[in-house]
Amino acid sequence: MTGFDALIVGGGVMGATTALRLAQGGMRVAVIEKRALGTGASGVNAGTLSLQIKRAALVPYAIKGIERWRSTHERLGIDVHYRRTGGLTLAFTAAEAEVLTARMTERKAAGVPLEFVTTARAREIEPGLSANPVLASFCAEDGYASSTLTGRAYREALLKAGVAIHEGAPVTAIERGGGFRVVTPRGTFVGRRLVLAGGAWLAALGRMIGVEFPISVRVNTVSVTTRMPMAIHRIVGHAFGLLTLKQSDNGTMLIGGGWQGRGDPERGAVEVIPDNVIGNLRLALHAVPALASARVVRTWLGLEANVPDAMPLVGPVPGVDDAFVIGCVRGGYTIGPFMGELLADTVLGREPEMPIFDPARFNSLQPQKLSA
């Protein structure tokens, strides 16, 4: 069978960065995307690039991920408005301070360059903070990017690298036999290797090659305000990970933190839960009082996939030769560009710089063994 060396299904940050690395490695690559590049989670997320809010086991990966975002402009000639602002994570009660202390101690040990700071010091670092925190942690490496620019940026980079881009092409079936035939309404694409990078839609893609990814989907909420006078210059978070707050250069405030809405991969992320929006806004206001004078213009939702151990799903698909999967990365926007490299190196037959997250750890993904 002739065709591409690798077909990437899904044009989010995972698919795009995998495709780029494969192309740089000499492969002929196509990205096949249902809608348009960067219109899934990678284009609607809060854009927080924070080491502090990463699970300890993922910290080394997140450090590399942020390095990639930082150098995106020089390496790829594309711009996603990366900003290194430094970030504060706040605890408002004694109980939260305990959680903050435990988590940040663990993450510091894992390599996050953070320090614990008093309320007074936190307010020196960020004068826009309220007096409400009882304890904070600060990491100078934290920052953000504008996720809305992801699609545009990677489109440019992929085209430059010679990757074929097929947008508006939902994959409806995948046929096997000496490679893969990927069927879409825009035509059938043929390739020797297959990379599934379908984000929240991974389960459906898995079924097309006969595997059941153990995925659940979360529906995250983000809100944005009108432009307001600059009130904060750092990104601000919460001990429980329930707040991400930043003020863009244009003065708008972006408020996230993983509060849930309703939706699913079939219907999309469709229903805002008003009480959750209100909870999210209250938490943000408790941290930054200047928000009171803002106006809220939009609340939106995005879909994110998770597996039961909340660790990434990055590696070969068990039982299906030459098929790979990449997804389910908590804080995946931050880590994505590095994960893409790791998976691409695996596909290229190179030793990845850090261990990948082998999907074979899930029993449900071992059909051969079960039937043997």
Add this chain to the structure above:
Amino acid sequence: MKPGVAVIGGGPAGIGAALSAARAGLAVTLFDEQPGAGGQVYRPLPAPFAADSGPDAEVGRRLRAELAASSVDARFARKVWFVGPAADGYEVRAVGPEGAETLTAPRLIAATGTTERIVPFPGWTTPGVMGLAATTIMLKAQHLLPGANVVVAGVGPLLAAVAVGILKQGGRVAAVVDLAGVGEWAAAMPAMAARGDLLARGIGWVAQIKRAGVPMLARHAVVAVDGGDRVTAVHVAPVDASGRPSGPSRTIAADSLAIGHGLIPATEIPRILGAAVEYDAARGGWITRADAYGATTVPGLYVAGDGAGIAGAAAALEGGRLAGLAAARDAGVLPADRFAAESAPLLAASRRAARFGGAMARMMAIRPGLVAAIAHDTVVCRCEDVTRGEIDEAIGAGARDVNQLKSWTRCGMGPCQARICGDVVGELIAPAVGGRLAAGISTARPPLRPLPYHALAGTFAYDELNLPAPAPS
């Protein structure tokens, strides 16, 4: 009493719906952001065909009186910011004078009217330039003139209504500049004759304008406005039927410009609730798919009035009444035979009114040549300051629909959330992607109006926030 239907929008469609549903025996709650109960009814009406006096004022008075005497729980000065499905129907959240309000109702009628379209031209954001609908409000509600010497421009029946309104209050109209040609008006006459009363009124307006010696320029468009802090001159040029300038421009001295290029149906609520929409330029653009009674593709959700496709105030009132009856029928309080008997005359009247309104809507349809002529440096999205050039650049770089264009350029991300620019942006991208359907419509999300942060957050005690448990570490 548990409400049977929530009506959003207190224009003729919303009031018609509320009254007929209430009369049929449903408990009705009506929300509108305008302040005075019924006071706005036939006042501004982004509804096009209303006038300031005569028959409309009479209809307005009658509706207000009926509403006051009815069982409808009419809640004005409420900004509805959220609608969503609830276990037993729909949840509506509003912010009003007394703070936050939540209501659930088994059925919902969206009668949210329109936004005025303005196709940008150099100088369109200069102080002294305002919409025809906004000018109508100013004239009727505040009895204020937009300026001492006003150019009235654009398309549709509001042109003559606004010009006459200015003259009546002793103002000066420098010119009436109409995108439509004399032939277009002639072609619309038979349909307009379906409402002889409205046609006669329109003819009367034109006569008044002529008597006042105001120049009326048919098939002309405003191509630029001069002035920094205030309009000083308006440049107009002849155009072809598509609105594309086709000859040299001339200058009219003026200190203000009232302009509108048609009306865009407000479809945010049905779209948030997942109702199917379709594109029909002759009815205003993107409209909610609905049957003759306003029932959408989502059970329990109805649309009425211009938001369901531009058809005018008269048709809106009948359409609203029909939607109210349909809601009552579906709720089981109005038997089929009574529904049939009561809806038949309304249906006939609404069809007559819609013939008139439809002719006006076709005339007010977006004119592609006018959009194509927007200059490179002209700002298209005024909230975020995005120019035609930046939009073209993004299209060239591969943006495929309005939502992507928004991500890439910020166009439509500001306080208006594309309500003003979205239609023009769709028209700009359409040729590159194969039409308006492919260009899509900007995803609707709450809040339905920009809301003060404190109105949403309210007052709270931190320890009562009920934070969800932290994710695994």
